[in-house]
Amino acid sequence: MTHQQHFGWFLARGFGPQGWGHPYLDWNWRWTEPALYQQSVRELEQAGFDMLIIEDAPSLGNASTIDLRIRQAFGGPKHDPLLLAPYLFAVTEHIGIAPTVNPAAYIPYTAARQFASLQHLSGHRLGLNVVTDTGSARHFGSSPPLGHDAAYDRAEEWLGGIRQLWRSWAPGALPGSEDRYADGSRLTTVQHRGEYFSFDGPLNAIPFLEGEPAIVSPGGSGRGLGFAGANSDVQLALAPLDTESVRAYRARIHAAAVEAGRNPEDITILFAIQPVLVGSADEADRLVAESANPDDAAVLHIADRQSSDLETDLTALDFDRPLDRTVFGDHVSEGSINRLLGGYDPETTPLRQLLAKQARLGRLTDGSGFVGTADEFADLIERLGDDAENDGVLLWGDLHPVTVHRLLDDLVPILRRRGILRTSFGGGGIHGNLGDF
Numbered sequence: 001m002t003h004q005q006h007f008g009w010f011l012a013r014g015f016g017p018q019g020w021g022h023p024y025l026d027w028n029w030r031w032t033e034p035a036l037y038q039q040s041v042r043e044l045e046q047a048g049f050d051m052l053i054i055e056d057a058p059s060l061g062n063a064s065t066i067d068l069r070i071r072q073a074f075g076g077p078k079h080d081p082l083l084l085a086p087y088l089f090a091v092t093e094h095i096g097i098a099p100t101v102n103p104a105a106y107i108p109y110t111a112a113r114q115f116a117s118l119q120h121l122s123g124h125r126l127g128l129n130v131v132t133d134t135g136s137a138r139h140f141g142s143s144p145p146l147g148h149d150a151a152y153d154r155a156e157e158w159l160g161g162i163r164q165l166w167r168s169w170a171p172g173a174l175p176g177s178e179d180r181y182a183d184g185s186r187l188t189t190v191q192h193r194g195e196y197f198s199f200d201g202p203l204n205a206i207p208f209l210e211g212e213p214a215i216v217s218p219g220g221s222g223r224g225l226g227f228a229g230a231n232s233d234v235q236l237a238l239a240p241l242d243t244e245s246v247r248a249y250r251a252r253i254h255a256a257a258v259e260a261g262r263n264p265e266d267i268t269i270l271f272a273i274q275p276v277l278v279g280s281a282d283e284a285d286r287l288v289a290e291s292a293n294p295d296d297a298a299v300l301h302i303a304d305r306q307s308s309d310l311e312t313d314l315t316a317l318d319f320d321r322p323l324d325r326t327v328f329g330d331h332v333s334e335g336s337i338n339r340l341l342g343g344y345d346p347e348t349t350p351l352r353q354l355l356a357k358q359a360r361l362g363r364l365t366d367g368s369g370f371v372g373t374a375d376e377f378a379d380l381i382e383r384l385g386d387d388a389e390n391d392g393v394l395l396w397g398d399l400h401p402v403t404v405h406r407l408l409d410d411l412v413p414i415l416r417r418r419g420i421l422r423t424s425f426g427g428g429g430i431h432g433n434l435g436d437f
Contacts, residue, residue: 002419005385006392006434007049010236010272011399014055014100015079021072024402032079034087040399041088045095047412048422050433052088053129053216053236053394054081056100059136061311062329068315074308082114089122096430098127098216098234103158104140108192109199111158112165115213116205124210124429127234130155130217132224135311135329147330152223154196159215159231161192161199166212168202182206210429220335228267229256233434236394237271238335241380242367246271246388268434271384274396275370275377276361277407284371287361294359302355310336319352374410381420 018036019025029036041052060076061069069075081099088097101111119126132155137145146154173186190201217228218236228235239249249271254264278284294302303314310332317327323346328337341349342357362369364376384390397403415421426432 002382003385004422005381005390005420006268006270007047007415007421008051008053008234008270008392008394009044009049009399009404010394010396011052011054011081012274012396013073013078013398014057015081015084016077017073018398018400019402022398022400022402024400027400027402029400034084036401037084037088037399038091039401040404041095041097042091043401043404043408045092047408048416048424049095050392050422051096051098051127051214051234051430052399053098053127054084054100054399055129056081056102056131057133057136058102058105059133059139061135061308065307065311065313068304068307068313069311072304072308074305075311082118085118085126086121089118089125092125093123094125094425094427094433096125096127096214096433097122098129098214098430100129100131102131102133102136103155104133104137106158107199108158108161108197109165109201109203112162112203113205115162116166116203116208119208119213120206122429124208124431127214127216127430129236130159130215130231132219148221148333149223152219152227156227156231157194157196161194161197163212164190164192165199165201165203166205166208169207174206211431214430214434221333224335225252226256226259228253229258229262230260232267233431235267235269237269238339239271241271241273241384243384243387246384246390250388250390268391270392270394271390272394272396273370275364275372275407277374277377277411278371279373281365281373281376284363284373284376287371288363288369291359291361294356298359299352299355302358306340306355306358310340314351314355317351319355320350322347322349323351323354374414377411378414378418378420381415382418385420 018031044052056078057075060066085097085099115128132151134145134151168188168190170186170188173183175183187202192199214233215231216234216236217232219227220238235253237249239245250269253267253269257264257267307314310328312328325346340354344354361371364370364372364380381393395407412421416423
């Protein structure tokens with residue numbers, strides 16, 4: 001039985017050079033100015049999307065890979081997405097905006113106050129994509145970078161402290177009478193002394209009318225899924241998009257939520273996907289066939305992009321030898337490494353084979369990839385909703401008007417005719433979007 005699903009857009013490049021490396025760069029949009037993003041986000045709202053998540057990385061990476069990260073704008077430059085958010089709220093009414101934030105970059109009291117201000121200014125449409133990137137630690141103080149699990153421990157303390165501050169105004173603290181604006185006796189004294197943070201409250205910002213900012217998390221490790229189960233409203237999921245894999249991933253998130261004493265239904269799980277939609281099945285078959293034997297230039301392009309993601313210069317390695325996992329520093333996520341490996345044995349598989357696999361395309365119709373028509377993509381979304389009880393998907397790409405139209409012009413009408421995509425919003429801010437059907 002077809003049911004409506006949630007749709008979001010993941011701005012994978014972050015607040016960076018939209019269109020770089022594509023012909024539509026010649027539309028002459030300026031990525032440093034708001035107009036490009038404002039036009040695109042209006043289109044997403046008109047399409048019925050629940051939210052936009054904006055990736056970010058506050059660091060250009062380590063010295064050995066800076067050139068790799070910036071020469072094709074894979075890993076930078078990036079401006080601060082939190083400061084872009086107000087420009088997007090100003091031209092929309094319903095869509096939620098979730099900039100990426102790093103607990104290392106914001107002390108809890110300042111974060112709680114800034115985020116509360118944006119939640120009010122946006123009509124309760126703020127989300128926060130909480131990441132635990134440790135590679136940028138040197139930018140935020142003299143403390144050494146934390147390990148993977150310790151970074152999640154810090155994020156948990158940080159978010160818990162922010163929520164303490166948000167909730168330091170008890171019900172009834174704003175009586176609404178003509179002679180008294182607020183009741184100081186209804187404010188909670190917060191004195192937080194933790195392993196990573198120390199601060200006092202209460203917060204100098206009033207409570208929310210339609211819920212706190214929605215928390216998004218992207219972590220796929222055991223600790224990351226535990227963080228999501230305990231804290232998140234939205235999980236940015238990466239997994240193979242077959243029924244069995246989607247069911248298994250959802251079960252892990254739901255189990256983590258139950259372990260944390262939460263209702264699993266309180267977490268909306270959105271699987272990230274970057275489809276390549278074309279006008280006909282024949283065109284899809286042609287694209288897949290052309291990618292079957294990637295040349296050296298295509299393999300090198302993938303190596304450049306993976307070097308940026310992994311902050312490790314793969315281009316300096318021998319492509320015809322197996323990949324030595326010890327080349328990756330402790331700050332590189334296991335999820336990123338495993339995506340490169342793609343299920344192959346790193347001890348016996350030449351690096352060239354791993355990179356070539358990344359360059360090959362596959363068809364939606366046989367589950368080997370994401371090239372297909374809008375109808376074929378709608379078939380996949382419908383099947384995941386019916387067979388795996390999926391909540392929805394995040395489409396992945398630049399936030400450029402050409403990208404948005406290329407992907408959505410044919411897709412949106414098909415999804416709506418099938419009853420998969422909303423045609424209107426019900427109100428209630430970002431939490432209303434996530435729960436109004």
